[in-house]
Amino acid sequence: MDKNREKLNIVVVGHVDHGKSTLIGRLLYDTNTLPEGAIEKVKRISKEKGKTFEYAYLLDAFEEEQKQGITIDTTQLQFSTENREYVIIDAPGHKEFLKNMISGAANAEAALLLVDAKEGIQEQSKRHGYILSLLGIEKVYVVINKMDLIDYSETKYNEIQKYFNEFLHNLNIYPLKYIPISAFHGENLTKKSTNMDWYKGDTILEAMDNIHKDKSLVEKPLRFPVQDVYKFDDRRIIAGRIESGTLSVGDEILISPEQKLTRVKTIEHWADTDKRNVAYAGMSVGITLEDEFFNKRGEFISHVNESPLIGNLFNANIFWMGKKPLEKNKSYKLKISTQEVECEIFAINRIIDASTLESTNNSQIIQKNDVAEVTIKTKHMISFDEFKNIHLTGRFVLVDELDVSGGGIIIGIEDSLQNRELNTKSINIAPRKRLVTRKDREEKFKQKGKVIWLTGLPGCGKNEIALKLEKKLFDLGNKVYYLDSANIRFGLSSDLTFTTEDSREQTRRIAEVANLFADSGTVTIVTSVSRFKKDREYAKTIIGTNHYMEIFIDATEEVYRKRNAKGVYEDSDGQFIYEKSEEPVITLHIDREDFNSEQKAQSIMELLK
Amino acid sequence: MDHLEQLEAQSIYIFREAYKHFGKLGMLWSIGKDSTVMLWLAKKAFFGYCPFPLIHVDTKYKIPAMIEYRDKMAKELDLNLIVHTNEDAIKEGMGPQHGRLVCCKALKTDALHQVTKEHEFEGLILGIRRDEEGSRSKERVFSERNAESQWDYTDQPPELWDQFKTDFKKGNHIRVHPILHWSEVDIWEYIKKENIPLIDLYFSKEGKRYRSLGCQPCTNPIISNATTIDEIIDELKNTKESERSGRAQDQEDSHAMQKLRKSGYM
Numbered sequence: 001m002d003k004n005r006e007k008l009n010i011v012v013v014g015h016v017d018h019g020k021s022t023l024i025g026r027l028l029y030d031t032n033t034l035p036e037g038a039i040e041k042v043k044r045i046s047k048e049k050g051k052t053f054e055y056a057y058l059l060d061a062f063e064e065e066q067k068q069g070i071t072i073d074t075t076q077l078q079f080s081t082e083n084r085e086y087v088i089i090d091a092p093g094h095k096e097f098l099k100n101m102i103s104g105a106a107n108a109e110a111a112l113l114l115v116d117a118k119e120g121i122q123e124q125s126k127r128h129g130y131i132l133s134l135l136g137i138e139k140v141y142v143v144i145n146k147m148d149l150i151d152y153s154e155t156k157y158n159e160i161q162k163y164f165n166e167f168l169h170n171l172n173i174y175p176l177k178y179i180p181i182s183a184f185h186g187e188n189l190t191k192k193s194t195n196m197d198w199y200k201g202d203t204i205l206e207a208m209d210n211i212h213k214d215k216s217l218v219e220k221p222l223r224f225p226v227q228d229v230y231k232f233d234d235r236r237i238i239a240g241r242i243e244s245g246t247l248s249v250g251d252e253i254l255i256s257p258e259q260k261l262t263r264v265k266t267i268e269h270w271a272d273t274d275k276r277n278v279a280y281a282g283m284s285v286g287i288t289l290e291d292e293f294f295n296k297r298g299e300f301i302s303h304v305n306e307s308p309l310i311g312n313l314f315n316a317n318i319f320w321m322g323k324k325p326l327e328k329n330k331s332y333k334l335k336i337s338t339q340e341v342e343c344e345i346f347a348i349n350r351i352i353d354a355s356t357l358e359s360t361n362n363s364q365i366i367q368k369n370d371v372a373e374v375t376i377k378t379k380h381m382i383s384f385d386e387f388k389n390i391h392l393t394g395r396f397v398l399v400d401e402l403d404v405s406g407g408g409i410i411i412g413i414e415d416s417l418q419n420r421e422l423n424t425k426s427i428n429i430a431p432r433k434r435l436v437t438r439k440d441r442e443e444k445f446k447q448k449g450k451v452i453w454l455t456g457l458p459g460c461g462k463n464e465i466a467l468k469l470e471k472k473l474f475d476l477g478n479k480v481y482y483l484d485s486a487n488i489r490f491g492l493s494s495d496l497t498f499t500t501e502d503s504r505e506q507t508r509r510i511a512e513v514a515n516l517f518a519d520s521g522t523v524t525i526v527t528s529v530s531r532f533k534k535d536r537e538y539a540k541t542i543i544g545t546n547h548y549m550e551i552f553i554d555a556t557e558e559v560y561r562k563r564n565a566k567g568v569y570e571d572s573d574g575q576f577i578y579e580k581s582e583e584p585v586i587t588l589h590i591d592r593e594d595f596n597s598e599q600k601a602q603s604i605m606e607l608l609k
Numbered sequence: 610m611d612h613l614e615q616l617e618a619q620s621i622y623i624f625r626e627a628y629k630h631f632g633k634l635g636m637l638w639s640i641g642k643d644s645t646v647m648l649w650l651a652k653k654a655f656f657g658y659c660p661f662p663l664i665h666v667d668t669k670y671k672i673p674a675m676i677e678y679r680d681k682m683a684k685e686l687d688l689n690l691i692v693h694t695n696e697d698a699i700k701e702g703m704g705p706q707h708g709r710l711v712c713c714k715a716l717k718t719d720a721l722h723q724v725t726k727e728h729e730f731e732g733l734i735l736g737i738r739r740d741e742e743g744s745r746s747k748e749r750v751f752s753e754r755n756a757e758s759q760w761d762y763t764d765q766p767p768e769l770w771d772q773f774k775t776d777f778k779k780g781n782h783i784r785v786h787p788i789l790h791w792s793e794v795d796i797w798e799y800i801k802k803e804n805i806p807l808i809d810l811y812f813s814k815e816g817k818r819y820r821s822l823g824c825q826p827c828t829n830p831i832i833s834n835a836t837t838i839d840e841i842i843d844e845l846k847n848t849k850e851s852e853r854s855g856r857a858q859d860q861e862d863s864h865a866m867q868k869l870r871k872s873g874y875m
Contacts, residue, residue, distance in 0.1 A: 007612055037851045075746045076739055078792055085612070087790075099767040103749070106769030135769075227622070228629045232658045239654075241622045270657045271803065282610050284621035286656060297629065321767055335772050395770055402776040403766045 006084040006213060011105040013132070014114030015124040016093035019145040023114060023183040024077065024090050025055025027204070030190040033079035034058065055184075076104075083209045093124050098369050099321035102131060102407065110139035110211050112204070117156065117180070118149040121164055129164075130352075130371060133171045134319055134409055136391045140168075141207055142175045147196065148182045154198045177207055217281040220244035221306035222253075223385070223393050225337040226299045230286065237268050237286040238295055240338065242279055243392040245303070247287070249277045255293065256300045256383040257310035262291040298339040300383040300393070308383040308393060313346065313422040313431065315411040318398070319371045322405025326366035326398070332405075336396035339382050343398075346377040347430035373411075375430040381421055386412035416519035420542045441521035445479055449518035451543050452604065455530045456553035457578050459564030461590050461597060462527040465553065468601035470525055482525040483514055504535055511539035518547050533579040551604065552580070555590035562593040613799050616791055617650065622771065623750060623787040624654040624734070628661070630775040631732030631783065635691070637721075637875060638663040640675045640682075640808055641822040643736035643788060646796055649805050650787060651734075661734075662689040664724055666875075668716035669699055670824035678808045691728070695720035705826045709858040710865060716824075718874045722758040725782060734785045735875050740792045742853055744867040749774070750789055756780040758873030793852050794845050801838040812836050821852050829855035 012020045028034050042057045058077075076089050089108055091101040105111065111132050115125050132140055142164060150156045161178045168175060179188060180199055187193035190205045202210065222245030230237045247253075251264045268286040269275045279285045289295075300308050320326045326345065334343040350359045350373040351366055366372045387394030387409035398406035412418075413431050415438040422431075442448050452469070454462040466482050473480040485506065489496065493509055496502040507530045517524040530536050540548045555563075586607065588600050610618065627634060636651065636659075638644045651659045665679060683690045695703075698715040705712045725733065739746040749765055751773035766774055777783060788796070800807060810819045817830040818841075831850070835841045853859045859866055866874070 007615070034849075037854050076790070077746065078740060100765065103765075103767045103769055227625050230655065232656060232660065235656075237656060239625055241618060268656055270653050273803075274653070280610065282615060282618055284618040284625070284654070333776075397769065397772045399776060402774075402778065404768070404772060404774065407767075407769055 007087060008084055008110065008208070008211060008213060009087045009089060009108045010110045010112060010208065010211075011089040011091055011108035011137075012112045012114060013091045013101060013105060013128040014093055014143075015116065015119075015122040015128075016095075018093060018114045018116040018119070018122075018125070019183045020093060020114050021056035021058075021090055022054075023112070023143070023145065023181070023189070023204075024088055025058040026183050026186055027088070027189055028058060028077060028079055029055065030186055031079050031081065031205075033077075081205060081209055086208065091128075093128075095124060095127075095369060098127070098131075101128065102135070102319070102321060105132065105135055105137065106407075108135075108137055109214065110141070110208075111137050112141050112143050113175070114143045114145050115160060115164065116149075117144050117146045117160065120160060121167070125164070126167060127369070129168055129173060130171055131319060133173050134317055134371065134407075136387065136395070136409065138173075139211055140173055140175045141204075142168075142178045143204065144178065144180045145183050147180045147187070147193075148185055152180075152193075152195045154196075157199075177201060179204055179207060217244045217392075218246060220281070220390055222247055222301070222303045223308065223337075223390060224285075224301040225339070225393070226295060226297050226301065227338050228297055229295050235268065235288055236292065237288060238301075239284075239286040240301075241284045242281050243337065244281045244390055246281070247279045247285070247301075252304060253289075253301050254304045254307050255295070256302065256308050257381040258299070259310075260291075260293055261304070262289045262293065264288075265290050298337075298382075300337070308385050309412070310381050310383050310419050311413065311417075311422070312378045312381050313375065313417075314384070314413045315349070315373065315375050315431065315433065316396075316408040317371065317373055317411060318366075318406050318408030320366045320368060320398075320406040322368060322400050322403065324400060324405075325368070326372075326400075326406060328364050333399040334376065334378060334382075334396055335399060335404075336382065336384055336410075337393050341382050342379040343376050345374050347375040347428070349373045349375065349430055374408075377422075384410055386410055416516055419544060438519055438521070445521045447478060447521065447523065448547070449521040449523070450547045450549065451514045451518050451524045451526060451539075452608075453514070453526045453528065453530070453536070453539060453548060453550045454553060455528060455536060455550060456555065457531065457560060457576065458529060459560045460553040460555040461559075461563070461595060461600070462553050464597035465588070465600045465604070466525050466527045468597050469604055472601055472605055473523055473525075478523050479521065480523040480525065481517055482527075483510060483517065485510055485526070485528045488513075503529070504532060507532070507535040508538065511535070511542060514539070515543045518543055531576065531578045533581060536581065549607070550581070550585050552585050552587045553590060554587050559590055559593045559595075613795065613802055616788075616795055617653070617799070619790065620650045620787040621654040623773075623785065624651055626771075626773055626775070627732050627734060627751075627783075627785040627787075628655070631730075631785075633728060633730045634661040634732040634734065635664045635728065635730050636661060636734035637736065638665055638688075638690070639736075639822070640665070640679045641736075642796055642800065642807060642811060643738065645805060645807055646791075646799055647734070647736040647788060649803060659688070662691050662728075664691045664693065664733075666717055666720045666724065667692050667694045668720070668824050669694055670704070670716070670826055672810065672819075672822065672825045672828070674810055675808065675822065691724065693720055693724040693727075695723060705824075705857075709827060709861050710869065713858050713869055713874065714872065718758070718869060718872055721875060722873050725758060730782055732783050732785055734787065736788050737786055737875065738791050738793070738796075739789050740852075742851075742859060742866050744864075744870045745789075748786055748789060750786050751775065752784045752786065753777050754782050754784055754873060758782075760871050760873065762867075762871065794842060797838055797842050797845065801842070811841065819855075820850075821856055823856050823858075827857040829857070831855055 014020055045057055046054045076087055078087050089104040091104040157180050181188040188203045223243045225240055227240035249264050265288045267276055328345045334341050351363050352359045352371045385393040394410045397404045417431055456462055470480055470482040493506050496506050510528050514524050514526050695716050703715045737745050749768045813833050813836050818833045819830045835844045
């Protein structure tokens with residue numbers, strides 16, 4: 001037995017009565033997959049209901065489905081060809097049962113989108129097309145069925161193809177093939193049709209056998225969402241399924257969204273045959289770590305580079321299946337991978353009628369079966385990826401009270417607003433994305449944006465060092481800008497004094513501006529007293545650890561007294577004390593008031609290499 | 610990962626989701642091949658431990674060898690086993706002579722409902738598979754039952770992207786199906802690969818063997834000479850008979866299983 005026979009999940013979708021169940025039933029029949037009992041059973045039931053042999057009854061197992069001749073819920077059946085095993089998923093076509101179609105299609109790797117040649121493209125043909133794109137299914141085959149009813153006309157077939165392509169291309173769906181068939185007569189399913197000599201393409205079975213499975217999950221960045229933590233004995237085992245990437249014993253890992261660092265100690269097992277030192281995407285594993293943090297379900301384990309995004313506000317495309325409409329500012333539960341968090345719809349940016357592609361910008365509610373572009377705010381920070389980068393950690397469901405009522409994919413958020421907690425006093429706004437990304441700029445300018453943050457009490461020499469540093473970087477051809485906090489107090493911060501409150505606000509403003517400069521691709525030098533630890537941490541968080549270099553300029557008492565005669569030492573709130581950081585920080589020592597700023601600037605240049 | 614490894618990883622994921630979300634969790638164990646694989650998967654999921662009780666719904670009509678095997682295994686593996694029978698129905702003389710659907714309802718469906726209520730189970734793990742029969746093929750992985758253990762299959766919630774129904778009204782429970790996506794052949798190949806000990810009724814004796822195990826009066830053995838797992842797998846790959854063709858209750862009505870399962874059958 002060939003243990004390595006592949007399995008491929010294919011969903012069959014399309015408007016009601018366009019022939020999905022018949023297609024699948026006929027495929028099973030023609031590939032000799034059906035047990036004897038099944039054919040006899042369908043013959044008997046068809047006769048009982050006064051019909052000729054209904055292939056659809058093979059799948060529409062519910063009595064209600066057979067009585068009414070419609071598929072209510074999704075079902076899965078297996079059949080095999082020489083190449084591989086297929087799991088074929090039948091989905092209901094009726095608008096009423098869209099949520100069941102989504103349940104079926106969500107598990108598919110490829111889709112057959114069926115269209116009735118005589119009726120042409122209908123509402124659900126379009127809606128299913130749109131849903132397929134939201135579910136991330138790219139391998140789509142459009143099957144034009146009931147060709148016998150239009151006399152196998154090549155002209156009509158081409159018309160349908162042209163019209164549907166226009167619609168689908170607008171949604172960024174590029175069907176791999178169009179196939180004309182008659183499911184009922186078994187034409188072009190497993191055998192070529194004798195009535196369509198003009199068609200030179202594959203039969204459905206040939207097309208399916210030629211589908212390439214997506215094998216790239218192992219090569220994507222590591223994503224190991226924690227499912228649970230077990231302590232059945234003295235081992236503290238972190239259990240879950242590796243969604244993408246590879247994990248090895250000894251790997252240094254990052255736990256998000258807390259951003260804790262540790263190493264993998266062991267990969268646990270029960271059966272001896274499962275003992276291993278490396279685990280891959282798809283495996284359900286259990287590991288132990290070097291450091292004993294309080295780990296819990298929902299945390300993401302990744303490598304330090306290529307870590308997930310963290311945030312509490314992001315844009316998403318969603319589809320709504322709930323009985324009650326989706327409302328802004330109402331509380332829902334968001335489930336993304338193993339995370340569960342309370343959320344609300346912060347903004348409804350666009351509602352799309354999937355069949356007409358008409359959109360409205362002015363609604364506060366999303367109805368059942370609508371698709372919308374929204375901004376979601378979560379109660380606390382979560383880890384995620386943009387759907388286009390990693391499907392598995394970029395998609396989520398929304399729960400309204402007790403039921404899964406919606407699903408969606410994460411489009412993401414503007415680069416400069418990533419990886420930080422977002423809040424605003426404004427209402428009726430939402431963050432927007434642009435066409436030019438940070439990465440685009442970095443590639444074009446051939447430099448990475450960053451912030452060099454010089455901190456220290458007034459008089460320590462920050463400004464002198466910054467001036468020299470800016471010139472040095474500029475002369476070397478860098479796009480560099482020095483944000484001088486003193487100058488800012490004449491412009492942006494002309495409304496601030498030196499009270500504690502205002503000093504903190506000044507630091508906040510400088511951090512936000514520096515972040516925007518870094519995002520633009522500029523090497524940004526900042527001089528700011530920023531004597532409060534928390535404010536510097538804030539700057540580091542919003543700018544990003546990898547783009548932020550903090551340099552503490554530490555001068556002696558004597559130097560301060562000599563250089564800071566104006567007395568901006570005291571402020572109206574009390575003493576000017578510098579809060580040093582807990583972790584080690586790059587420090588430059590100044591022990592004389594006529595120190596060599598050129599030299600100090602050069603030492604920073606060395607660090608930048 | 611090969612095909613069986615993928616199936617296994619998915620099942621383990623499902624077990625772990627159930628354990629995380631349901632305080633009172635139990636697993637049906639019928640001594641057959643599917644529930645034996647299930648117990649093996651549970652051990653893999655929880656690193657050698659099975660952190661919830663096993664439940665056997667004993668109709669008193671089971672093939673005696675099954676009961677012997679059950680008791681032997683429970684002792685050997687030190688299993689936390691709950692055996693439950695619908696004693697009232699038995700006392701009243703319930704049996705297949707009253708009609709198969711009636712008997713199945715009383716001794717299996719009602720019995721399961723009783724034990725569910727008695728122990729206040731929030732989650733019940735069952736080893737059903739899609740390819741067994743029609744109504745099972747329409748199941749969700751996490752499928753809700755109401756306070757009377759009934760199944761509303763006309764309005765199932767959407768289940769996508771491995772996000773399962775874990776929120777439900779108090780008094781209801783969720784049926785969890787970790788091997789829903791496995792086929793009959795997959796089960797046998799896994800048993801072979803992992804060397805899982807199994808009751809010998811599945812292997813041929815005097816030209817017959819059981820393909821599916823149920824109660825003695827309603828389960829018919831098939832004609833077969835397969836005495837090893839390889840021979841069984843070979844036989845299955847070449848047969849046109851369905852797995853449950855020897856189960857009398859399935860044949861009684863075109864939609865027998867759907868009717869039974871609507872009111873809470875496994």
